[in-house]
Amino acid sequence: MSWETVIGLEIHVRLKTEHKLFCSDRAVFGSEPNTSICPVCMGLPGALPVLNPEAVNLALQTALAFGCTIHFESVWARKSYFYPDLPKGYQITQFEHPLATKGTLMFSGSEGDMSVSIRRVHMEEDAGKLLHDRVPRASAIDLNRAGTALVEIVTEPDLRMPADVRLFLGELKQTLEYVGASDCNMEEGDLRVDANISVRRSGSLRLGNKTEIKNVNSFSGVERALSLEISRQIATLDSGDTVGQQTLLWDDHREELREMRLKEESHDYRYFPEPDLSPLKVTEEQVVAAIESLPELPRERCSRFKDIYELKDYDAEVLTQSAASADYFEELVGIEIDPKVAAKWVTGPLQALMNERREDARTVPVRPAKIGALIGLIERGIVSESAAKSVLVILAQEGGNPSDIIEEQGLIQERDIGQLTSWVTEVLAKHSEEVARYRGGESRILGYLVGQVMNDSGGAADPRLARDLLIKQMSNE
């Protein structure tokens, strides 16, 4: 018997706004608890929400990145439930009339290019944080996060495989970062995923009973949680039982799903239009402006890189992983660096440098002009590639000009035949065994010998000249 899995996602994304959605407290993280709070986000009696327009533009751009239809009038609604991190006893969200509906997102999945339909994109406020490890035998509430701006992105149940869910989420995250809507910092909970999942017989059109997995904040976690739940549902169905509707919480440490025991009535959210806020109106001009400010999105950029710069798939994908590194690359190309060389530097030494410094292509201190100059020096034979990598590190640490650093550090490539000959002669004398192997036809050993010359010269030797000299001397004797 074969089964088919049906997966739909609800993704909450924290928008990158300076202030909260309905009050002017700053949206700050990592600061002292309960310091960015006011009567509004604490839900004190008599306080009223006022919309922060900066969030609307980010939400609009998000929806437009998925090609959604924007509704010029959408309606705020109250979603009621009791939980200690929800100050007012209701969350201000959008229900019957969301900001945007009907979009799609393409991604590279298990079957090549795949697409998922986006059912809706709406705005809402976040709840606070409930912490269980701060005081003995009780829970502690931090309301700094309460009232920060979120968009909720709801997909149609188009996904079938956990691996594709991970790839789709990767594309979604990349898109949100390109648009500048969110930092998508998973550790800080900028992106949270709930998944609805059901299993049916292959070929059946009817959906099976679904369960909901909540609280997953890593893409690999989503994949693992879904795989686990699919196996459980299939095992249940295979044994002739039916899957019960339930909500499951993913425990990332224990790698297990726990059932969330909810009161039966807790799904009755009693939505109704929020009377404290007028309907959200966006103008045609706002939408046009948002469309115009929309950047080239990751997939388009990736295929353009392949087409016009003739990059390999892998390089194009790595470069367009973030808008910042793609921009960096194009700046290098703009100053006449060969695209393939530029790609090699951005994905190689620069990436290594950024990883080490925990920086991205926007913040890394070595700007494209500097790397461009360095690459120019390599091409002119003034510095070796390996020496250039250490120049890069010095540039990042101390600033300055590549040519000055090369001079100060004595990294200018040695091309004097006399000097090179003496290094080569020394190496050959020390490595008679390797020389014999080379002469015996093991030509690969040449690389090792070049390396030894580079070593002895402290990296100063021009490797091409050293190689030529090695070959010449070994065939002469």
Add this chain to the structure above:
Amino acid sequence: MSIRDEVLSGSEILDVRGSAVLSLDHIKELEGGQESLNAFLAIADPEELEPYDRGPLAGVMVALKDNICTKGLPTTCGSSMLKGYRSPYEATVVKKLRRAGGLIAGKTNLDEFGMGSSTENSAFGPTLNPVDRSLVPGGSSGGSAAAVAAGYVRVALGSDTGGSVRQPAAFCGVVGIKPTYGRVSRYGLIAFASSLDQIGTIGATVLEASLLLEIVSGYDARDSTSAQKPVPSYKDAVVEGVEGMVIGIPTEYFPEQLDPSVRALLDEACERLIDAGAEVRPVSLPHTEFAIPCYYVLATAEASSNLARYDGVRFGVRVPAEGLERMYEATRGNFGTEVKRRIMLGTYVLSSGYYDAYYGTAQRTRASIAHDFKAAFSEVDVLLTPTSPTPAFPLGERVLDPVAMYLSDIFTVTANLAGIPGLSVPIGTVGGLPLGAQLLGPWWGENHIIAAAGALEASYKEDT
């Protein structure tokens, strides 16, 4: 709007400058004694008053309904849930009063969270009507109306969700104005039903209630439902007269069973307006009979949600209990009977499967009621009706019959549903008890109803 210094002169609000401290002591003495009306839940400490001598309200004492968040005094909403609660921020209207030089005399009693028409639903005991202590003062702003009627203060703020300023003003023989929805900021007014609540003023005279309204009106960036509309001079409107004004008499507000003595007083008011130069003609507001059920669906739905925040977590009273759920229930057990009843009704009409039948239908009815008014105001300038079908009723008479209590709002709830301004002005007595006439005006037309009320008041004054 900037508050102009010429808005008030000392003589326009009587019994004020220099006498504030004395008055407070006097009120304390009266309210602390055997003859207490229980109009105040808190009275300011005279030592704590900041003696402003500048501004249009310089030295004027203002009483505030206890659902308006105030610095330095408790804000309880008449509920055990907020017993002793001190708001850490202040309502916009209170800031405006202080900036205008006003002195906050104290906080007045009310039906818990504004839910009632008699001030009997206060957790801190009922307020008595100063006209006759065996009667209710009306509600829910009963404390404010009683404080003005007893002469403790000349002006007070109330709030009006379904008639809560106008009806107690009528019961106590004073003037009450509920402005257009959006005219006065609700920031810091503890919500009962957000789309219906509006702060209103109560004054001993039309002029005083109007002057106070002028000061508290205007746009507030902290209330998205407050309107960016210029505030006209209400003081000027008081003496504008009714020459050429067309006054509509809605037939639905004069049903057959209306007490003949009430009808007679309204007829007389009509005659006086005609004498003053107004034209009177009948109009129809056909959806009036559906206003009460419509109101009770919408108001309780919103209330059930607005009162969810009283969970014992962040502020107010907590009743400790084992576990979170028990703590919620124990804490929320502090709500009084009427509040519980309304939370239950509101939760029910919003619950799964009932939303459209109740809430949806009520929203459509509300639109029809507003439409009725729109049509009427294309023909007439203001409408004249009774404020309430009867004068003040005895304490205890209706507490056990919620439907009868709800029906006492029958003539006032329509203005809240439509969002239009309404005013109650005394027009004599029935069996020795004050009766009020209600004037309703078009959206943002407070000046019209103030003009008509000013003319009526002047006409009765000439008699004496």
Add this chain to the structure above:
Amino acid sequence: MSISAEDVKRIGELARLHLDTDEVERLTSDLNAILQHVDSLRDLGLTEPPEDSLQSGSRLAPDPQGGVEGPDKLHETPVDFAPEWQEGFFIVPAPPGVNPSEDQ
């Protein structure tokens, strides 16, 4: 439509109101009396609001959107008004299904 005692209990749970037997009984009868009046609305048979009418209170006012100068400052800190406050946090009993740490 009429409301049963079971409905009243369910609604009470939803609203986090503890109702004893007497209260359930009284509320059942009160709510039925009120709902009987409310049912007259449905006899009206309105399906669409009249054209150019006003949907709700909030729609009566024009739409100012934005422009608050800053958060309203608290003149008392939560420690003064919170029912329970420790080390900068509001404190509550743990929600069902959560086992808070026994010690710090």
